Structure formats: C-alpha cells, structure tokens
Amino acid sequence: MKVIIVIIVLFFLHLNSIAQEVKIDASYNYLFANQWDKAIQTYNFSRPFNYEKQPLLMHGLTTSGTYISKSSKRLKHGINLSYSYFRSSSENENLDVKLHLNFLKLAYLLHYEYKEKLKNMYTDIIFSATTSALVRNVNGKPFTYDEEKSKAYGIGGDISVKMGYFMKFKNKVGLSPFVLIACTPYFYSPNTEAVINQTKGLASKSSTAIFSAQMGMAFHIK
Amino acid sequence: MDRRYFLKQSALFSIGGLLIPSAIVGACRKEILLEDINFDGKVIIIGAGAAGLYAAYLLKSKGIKFQLIEASANYGGRLGKLTGFANFPIDLGAQWMHGKNNIFSDFITKSDTKISLDDSDLKYWFNNQLVNKLPKNTDIFEGDDLPDISYEDYALQKGFGNEYKYIIENIAGDQGADASQLSVYGNNKDEENWNSGDDDYKFQETYFDLIDKQIATQVKDEIVLNTIVSKIDYSQSSIEITDSNNNVYSADKVIITVPIPILKSGDIQFIPALPTEKTSAFSKIGMGAGMKVFLKFSNKFFDQNIIGGTICAAYADDSIGKVQDDNILLAFVMGEQAEYLSALGSDAAITNALIQELDTMYNGQATASFIASHVEDWTTNPFVKGAYSYSTIGMGNARFIAAKSINKKLYFAGEAMNLNGHHQTVQGAVETGYREVINLLEDLAK
Numbered sequence: 030m031k032v033i034i035v036i037i038v039l040f041f042l043h044l045n046s047i048a049q050e051v052k053i054d055a056s057y058n059y060l061f062a063n064q065w066d067k068a069i070q071t072y073n074f075s076r077p078f079n080y081e082k083q084p085l086l087m088h089g090l091t092t093s094g095t096y097i098s099k100s101s102k103r104l105k106h107g108i109n110l111s112y113s114y115f116r117s118s119s120e121n122e123n124l125d126v127k128l129h130l131n132f133l134k135l136a137y138l139l140h141y142e143y144k145e146k147l148k149n150m151y152t153d154i155i156f157s158a159t160t161s162a163l164v165r166n167v168n169g170k171p172f173t174y175d176e177e178k179s180k181a182y183g184i185g186g187d188i189s190v191k192m193g194y195f196m197k198f199k200n201k202v203g204l205s206p207f208v209l210i211a212c213t214p215y216f217y218s219p220n221t222e223a224v225i226n227q228t229k230g231l232a233s234k235s236s237t238a239i240f241s242a243q244m245g246m247a248f249h250i251k
Numbered sequence: 252m253d254r255r256y257f258l259k260q261s262a263l264f265s266i267g268g269l270l271i272p273s274a275i276v277g278a279c280r281k282e283i284l285l286e287d288i289n290f291d292g293k294v295i296i297i298g299a300g301a302a303g304l305y306a307a308y309l310l311k312s313k314g315i316k317f318q319l320i321e322a323s324a325n326y327g328g329r330l331g332k333l334t335g336f337a338n339f340p341i342d343l344g345a346q347w348m349h350g351k352n353n354i355f356s357d358f359i360t361k362s363d364t365k366i367s368l369d370d371s372d373l374k375y376w377f378n379n380q381l382v383n384k385l386p387k388n389t390d391i392f393e394g395d396d397l398p399d400i401s402y403e404d405y406a407l408q409k410g411f412g413n414e415y416k417y418i419i420e421n422i423a424g425d426q427g428a429d430a431s432q433l434s435v436y437g438n439n440k441d442e443e444n445w446n447s448g449d450d451d452y453k454f455q456e457t458y459f460d461l462i463d464k465q466i467a468t469q470v471k472d473e474i475v476l477n478t479i480v481s482k483i484d485y486s487q488s489s490i491e492i493t494d495s496n497n498n499v500y501s502a503d504k505v506i507i508t509v510p511i512p513i514l515k516s517g518d519i520q521f522i523p524a525l526p527t528e529k530t531s532a533f534s535k536i537g538m539g540a541g542m543k544v545f546l547k548f549s550n551k552f553f554d555q556n557i558i559g560g561t562i563c564a565a566y567a568d569d570s571i572g573k574v575q576d577d578n579i580l581l582a583f584v585m586g587e588q589a590e591y592l593s594a595l596g597s598d599a600a601i602t603n604a605l606i607q608e609l610d611t612m613y614n615g616q617a618t619a620s621f622i623a624s625h626v627e628d629w630t631t632n633p634f635v636k637g638a639y640s641y642s643t644i645g646m647g648n649a650r651f652i653a654a655k656s657i658n659k660k661l662y663f664a665g666e667a668m669n670l671n672g673h674h675q676t677v678q679g680a681v682e683t684g685y686r687e688v689i690n691l692l693e694d695l696a697k
Contacts, residue, residue, distance in 0.1 A: 077312030
C-alpha cells in the first residue's frame with residue numbers, strides 16, 4: 030500500500046512539473062444511443078400499466094480533469110479523465126424505476142491554441158477509451174437477482190472535438206466556456222437490454238453507436 | 252476579436268449549434284415504440300395462453316380492435332389452478348418462475364404478489380437408495396464445443412452408466428424432453444442466451460393468479476372460449492378463420508399462439524398452405540409428453556425433492572412456498588415416463604404406479620398415508636399435446652424460421668417461438684406476445 034501511495038504521489042509531482050496547464054470542467058451532456066433508446070421504448074411499450082413512462086437516457090452531467098503538457102508549440106498534447114452521469118426516473122404506483130448510467134473515460138488529447146484574431150480560442154481533439162456501468166433501482170433499492178445487482182457494463186472508444194474560449198482572470202487562472210461533440214461508433218454493452226427491458230436480443234443489439242454533445246465551463250490553471 | 256464579441260458569438264453558437272439541434276433531436280426521440288401508430292383494422296389472436304393474453308393486453312392498450320379465440324373452456328393455456336384439493340391453491344401447469352429478471356418482476360412488485368425462493372433440499376434415488384449426494388457430478392451439459400448429440404448419448408460418453416439413467420432423465424425432463432431427444436449443443440446455446448437468473452421462485456397463490464389478475468382481467472371480455480380453429484384462409488386481403496362449427500371470423504391480421512404440436516399435427520388448415528420451410532421448422536422443434544400428478548397424504552414422510560425415480564424422475568413437496576401445509580407431493584413426470592404413465596389409461600393406474608414407487612423409496616409409507624390424487628395430463632389435452640418445447644438434435648435455426656411472420660398477415664407467438672433462450676417459460680411466451688405485436692405494428696408503419 031505504501032508503495033502504491035508513493036508511486037501516485039511521484040506521478041502527480043511529475044505531472045505537475047511537466048504540465049503547462051491543468052483544466053477542470055463541468056458540463057451539461059446530451060446523450061443519444063440508438064439501441065438504448067430502443068430498449069427503453071420497448072420497455073415502455075411492453076408495460077402499458079406504467080402511467081409514467083421511463084424517460085430515455087438523454088440528459089446528464091459530466092465533469093473532467095485535463096493535464097496539458099509543457100510545450101512551446103501551439104499543438105500540445107495531454108491526458109484527460111472524465112466522468113458522466115445520466116439518470117432516467119419514472120414513478121408509478123408501487124413501482125418507481127430509476128436507471129443510473131455512469132461513464133468513465135480516459136483520454137489522450139491534442140490541444141491546439143489559435144493565434145491572432147482567434148487568440149484565446151482553443152480546440153481539443155480527444156481520443157477516449159470509455160467504460161460504462163448501468164444499474165436499475167426499483168423502489169429505492171438496487172434490483173437484484175441471484176443475489177446480485179442487475180447491472181450492465183460497457184466498453185468502447187470515442188473521438189471528441191472540444192472548442193472553447195479562454196478568459197484570463199488572474200496570473201495563472203482563467204475560465205473557458207466550451208462546447209464538445211463526441212462520437213462513439215461502437216460501444217459494446219451486451220447486458221444493457223437485460224437491465225432495462227429484462228430480456229435480451231428482443232428489442233436491441235448488444236452494441237450501439239453513441240453521440241453526445243456537451244456545453245459547459247472549464248476552470249484553467251496555467 | 253474582442254472578448255465580448257467572442258462570448259456573444261459563442262453563446263449564439265452554443266444555442267444554435269448545440270441546444271437547438273439537441274432539442275429537435277430530443278423531441279423526435281419518442282419514449283414509446285410505435286407511439287403514433289394508427290390501425291383501425293382487427294387482429295384475431297388464436298390461443299388465450301400467456302402469449303395470446305399479453306398480445307391482447309398490448310393491443311387493447313394501443314386501442315386496436317382484437318378478439319381472442321381459445322379452443323378450451325378456460326383461458327391461461329398451460330397455466331391452471333386447482334382449488335379444493337389441498338388447503339392451498341395448486342398450479343396445474345407452469346408453477347415456478349425461473350429467474351426474477353423478467354417482465355413479471357414489475358408486475359409482482361407493482362401488485363405486491365407474494366413469491367418465495369425455492370431453495371428446497373434435494374435427495375436422489377440412486378442404486379435403490381435415497382442419498383444426499385451423487386458419486387459423480389452430473390454438471391456436464393454446459394460449456395464450449397459441446398456436440399449436437401442427445402443428453403443420453405453424451406452422458407454415456409462421459410461415463411455415466413445405467414445407474415444414472417433417471418438422474419439424466421430428470422435433467423432432460425426439466426427441459427421438457429426425453430434424454431434421448433434433447434440436444435446437448437442446442438440446449439447449451441439456449442442456456443447461453445438465458446438472462447432471467449438461475450433462482451426459481453414459487454407463488455404463494457399460483458402463477459395462474461398472477462396472469463389472471465394482472466393481464467387476463469384486462470381482456471376477458473374479448474375472449475371467445477370453446478372455439479376450435481380448424482382453418483385459416485389468408486389468400487385474400489381479409490383473413491377468414493373458420494372454427495370446428497363452421498363459424499367464420501374475419502380479421503386483417505392474425506397472431507397464432509397455439510402450442511407447437513398443434514402446428515405440427517396440421518390441426519389447423521392454412522390456405523394457402525404454409526411454406527414447406529415453415530412446416531419443416533415446426534417439425535424440428537421438440538415437445539415431449541408432460542404430466543403433473545398431485546398426491547395427497549396424511550403425513551409428510553417424503554423429502555422436499557426426490558430425483559431419479561424410475562417411474563417419475565422428479566418429485567417435489569408442493570407445499571413449499573405456500574402459507575398452508577397440506578401434505579401434497581407433486582410427481583413432475585416428463586418425457587418417456589409421462590408417455591408410459593399416460594399409456595396406463597386411467598388416473599387410478601397412474602396414481603398406483605407412483606404410490607408403488609414411493610412405497611419402495613419410503614418402506615410402504617405412501618400406501619399407508621395416501622388420501623387422494625389429481626392427475627393433470629398435458630399430453631392428452633387435445634389443445635396442448637405436451638409439456639413445453641425443447642431443442643432437438645439438428646434443429647439449427649428452426650425456431651427463427653418458425654417464428655417468421657407470413658405475408659405481413661400471420662404472426663407466430665408462444666413459448667416455442669421464443670428466440671432469446673426463454674422458451675419453455677411463461678416469461679418467454681409473454682415476450683413473444685409483445686414481440687409479435689411490435690412486428691405487426693412495424694409492418695403497418697412501413
């Protein structure tokens with residue numbers, strides 16, 4: 030354990046020494062995953078007894094942290110770790126169902142800072158490895174069977190483009206509003222329908238494409 | 252570009268480039284499948300079992316005209332309830348809910364239906380004695396690269412000799428099959444698709460009660476009982492269904508949910524005849540004999556489960572999971588054992604054969620405490636003709652072909668048409684019911 034702590038501390042010291050910029054951001058995240066929509070749509074279709082329908086997994090929040098390496102060039106590179114959370118909640122008599130979808134992304138990014146008229150604008154091109162975990166809660170408790178939580182894990186890779194505008198406030202501190210669009214052409218999560226619709230292969234496929242759009246604010250330390 | 256200008260532009264960009272498209276796309280994303288479908292035609296559902304009842308329930312929820320035609324005097328198909336025999340209600344047909352991760356969990360939660368995990372103890376009748384454990388582990392039918400041969404042959408290959416015959420018959424019997432007919436490969440593939448969970452649950456009332464109170468009650472008024480469909484003429488735009496009394500019913504679409512033996516045996520004539528590929532697929536889907544015999548005793552001399560009998564490979568204490576505790580032992584007889592008992596020709600003869608076997612196991616205690624029996628022979632039921640479907644040797648993709656709709660007019664549902672590994676189960680039947688309503692409505696939308 031001590032060894033691990035020492036390694037982590039050394040790693041962060043190393044990052045700090047080589048980092049030109051650290052960013053922490055928060056954003057609204059709009060999600061579109063066709064196959065997951067189908068699973069929820071089929072769930073709603075097949076359970077007409079639910080007056081309030083299960084909303085699609087669509088609106089969420091994302092927070093991320095980014096290290097951008099020191100370089101004199103306009104094009105720099107860095108790493109990014111982000112976490113997103115989406116929820117779908119329906120409340121019916123004796124049956125409140127909540128879906129909790131979590132994404133964790135680890136990314137390599139290329140960071141480009143513009144010059145002259147577009148000075149202070151930046152673009153990040155982000156290549157991520159993405160994992161997800163989906164769980165279903167019924168009446169406030171995780172839905173379980175065979176003494177285990179009903180859950181679906183997923184894995185995929187995505188590419189994102191982020192554009193922002195840096196506003197300096199103090200010597201090394203600034204803010205930037207940004208927009209981000211991400212595309213995951215193939216995201217494998219074979220158990221998702223089993224969690225949402227409690228069956229498999231009936232309404233949706235084991236993989237889906239995911240598109241997402243984010244708008245938020247980043248806090249910069251340069 | 253100054254900061255103020257940029258912020259203004261970026262705000263406009265955000266609203267125009269992100270929020271407006273998101274709002275538009277979001278508005279197009281409906282919460283319910285086929286929400287806007289309009290169909291003023293009529294759908295006839297043949298068979299008021301779990302699949303037919305659920306299809307009817309969904310059609311009703313969509314405001315679509317429908318009628319359910321049922322051959323027997325009761326709805327429910329292979330679900331049934333017997334009262335008065337014991338001090339608790341008895342499931343005549345499907346009894347265990349296999350796994351909890353299925354559509355019924357929502358019904359059960361919503362209606363506060365009482366279920367309990369069946370974790371009752373097992374005993375084996377092995378080499379003419381009751382034992383707690385078998386000498387060899389029989390868990391050999393799951394894994395990779397399994398051959399497309401029968402359970403019986405595979406067990407022999409793996410060194411399970413004649414002393415294991417009825418243990419293996421019980422394993423195959425759980426799948427509704429003779430060990431000589433059930434495919435190791437096919438059944439393993441089915442198991443791979445299974446996602447409901449492994450635990451079995453019993454209802455404090457009955458499985459039939461759940462279906463009756465939650466689903467059938469919604470569509471009862473549209474069920475026509477005692478109506479045996481003999482002909483389906485789908486050669487014209489309107490489909491004509493003729494019953495055994497020559498009454499004719501017309502519909503625009505038909506959902507056929509009858510058990511697979513009814514389709515195999517040609518009890519229903521199709522005009523034009525169904526494609527050979529389809530009838531061939533029907534013939535490849537297995538369905539073995541099945542019978543449930545309830546034996547009432549004055550005392551509980553028996554174990555909770557007895558596996559491996561030569562007359563019946565699976566006995567179970569039927570009071571498990573019930574509030575009351577009359578001493579009812581269920582003989583769950585499948586495959587060749589059910590054929591043998593059925594051939595004895597009378598309920599008394601069937602009961603006698605089972606009592607004799609129990610006497611052998613329990614030193615004559617069965618005869619000494621026997622009170623009454625009830626025999627439910629699903630094989631001799633002319634509208635069922637068996638237990639439930641299973642995967643035969645060389646079956647290939649027969650279920651997929653069997654389940655395909657024809658000319659956007661005839662749709663096929665029922666447990667045997669389940670393609671997700673959930674055949675043999677009530678939840679599997681219900682899934683096909685709503686799958687075919689979706690297929691039907693999607694065909695209309697095209």
